[in-house]
Amino acid sequence: MAGAFSASSLFDQLHAAEIASANSMVGHLSPARVATDEDYWSLIRQAYTVSPNLINLNNGGVSPAPRVVQEAVERYNKLTNEGPSYFMWEILDQGREPLREKLAELGGCSKEEIVINRNATESLNTVILGLDLKAGDEVIGCKLDYPNHMNAWKQRALRDGIVYKQLSFNFPVEDDDQIVAAFENAITSKTKIIHVTHVINWVGQILPVRKISDMAHRHGLEVVCDGAHSFALLDFKIPDLGCDYFATSLHKFLSAPIGSGMLWIRQDKISKIWPLLANGDPRGTNIRKFETLGTRSFPIEQGIGEAINFQMAIGNKRKEERVRYLKNYWAEQVINIPKVKIRTSLKAAYSCAICGVSIDGISPAKLERALFNQYKIHTVPIEYENVSCVRVTPHVYTSLQELDKLVRAIREIATAGK
CATH class of the missing domain: 3.90.1150.10 (Aspartate Aminotransferase, domain 1)
Known part of the structure; x- marks a missing residue:
């Protein structure tokens, strides 16, 4: 069977030659100049199947997948149903490691730091509920973080007695120092964690994650980063953010199948996080301990690969x-x-x-x-x-x-x- 990263992938069959030809035509231009080349982007548009009956400008919620991703999911779903226990576990499950490697390549990190799951909420709940925090420990976040993640911290406050402090900003703010100072001024001797959203989902404000991380580490704190609206949109490598934990939903700007996500944990932090779903070695250092979901949607998981092919053909910048x-x-x-x-x-x-x-x-x-x-x-x-x-x-x-x-x-x- 031909997977997403084989020589006969669906992307190679449907789009590779066309996009490669288009890329050769604009290869001498800067990314900013290519951004205004309507001929180039009309080709990209043709790869999607969006409805002509409405103009979808809510891609911040969830993005449509290009045709090649949809066809991959359909193909793997049909294959699965020809013999589920065989094709799921003996065939499709073997595609997780190549996928992990490609996600790591896209994120500029080690494959031993990548968890494949369902969305940013699952990823961040894994970290938030998996950290060893005790009553009185403080966490600093923002009132404009994503509600599911705020609720996870609030649950820890109710269950464990941690103190969850939330900053308020009047965005837009065009001053990195002002934002960093707000987080730093909230730190006390009891603060353990800073939770920062890379791109605020309500209004699109980009926060200076690297500067916040550097400041937090000077105080001996860890940084949890919500990258749901930044990954596969902004051109960065995850380790360059300086955070300790990073989560994203792949069904946003990567245009992967709906219900796909990714968690990154700095390698030296893996052993300290309890898995959200129990694992036989919960204090182990193997990143795969966070993937003991049991039966999952293998077609969705493997469809991510074709979205990565599409992304890399265009280029992050x-x-x-x-x-x-x-x-x-x-x-x-x-x-x-x-x-x-x-x-x-x-x-x-x-x-x-x-x-x-x-x-x-x-x-x-x-x-x-x-x-x-x-x-x-x-x-x-x-x-x-x-x-x-x-x-x-x-x-x-x-x-x-x-x-x-x-x-x-x-x-x-x-x-x-x-």
Whole structure:
């Protein structure tokens, strides 16, 4: 059977030659210049099967998979059902180690630090609930972290008596020192952990994880990083963030099958984390102790490989520059429309894909409904803590014509005042 990393992978059959040819045409250009090459990105768009009946600008929630990933999952699912116990355990299960190696290559780390699971929530719960913390130990997070992860810390506070402290920010903030100082000022002699979100899901603010990690380590603390909205979008290697634990959902910007995720644990930290699901060697140093899930969706797991092939063919930096270009393309056109407010920095250091927009006098819920009912533009309304906006998130398959329609819609809604 041909797997995702064989010479006859589905990606090689469907896309490799076309994308390689396109890459050769733009190989002399910088990633920022390729970001504006509509011929190149129209080819990428054709690899997706997105509905022509709506404009999907909620890729921050979950991204569609390109056709090659969908076909891989379907192929592996059909194979599985020809003889489940044989094809799952004897065939597909053997593909986990090659997949682990490719995820490690994409993340710039050792394969012995990579856990393959279902999403960032599962990954972060593994760390949060697996750390040895006792009553009185303090954890510093943010009120704009992802709710599932905040709830995990709150459960530890209820169960174990830890102290969970949350910072508040009025994003956008275009000052790394201000953000780092806020975390540092909250540290006491009882602080053990800093939980930091790489990209805030509500408004797309990028936090200076490396600077926070360096500061935390100077104080003898560990850093847990939520990278659900940064991995396979921003061009970085996980170890360069300086954190101790990193989690992501692969069904966001990697466009892997829905229900796929990854956890990275620095190798010297593996033994100290208890597995979320019991393992025969819970204090062992083998990263695979975190994968004792039992029967799982092998087709979804193996479909990740084709998403990696697709990602690597484009290139991390080209992807980052293209998606940031798309975000700025629409945001810069609406920022001066009366009553319209952009709730996200447009500077490259502080945002990439996600951008919040609001219109004075119109609630996020009403704006989201107007965009969909009148223009068939799918976004998501955000009313949480001190954030009130509609979140707009394009992806590599988003066209400029679709964003032009978004700009027109925002202008018309703001002018009509309803």
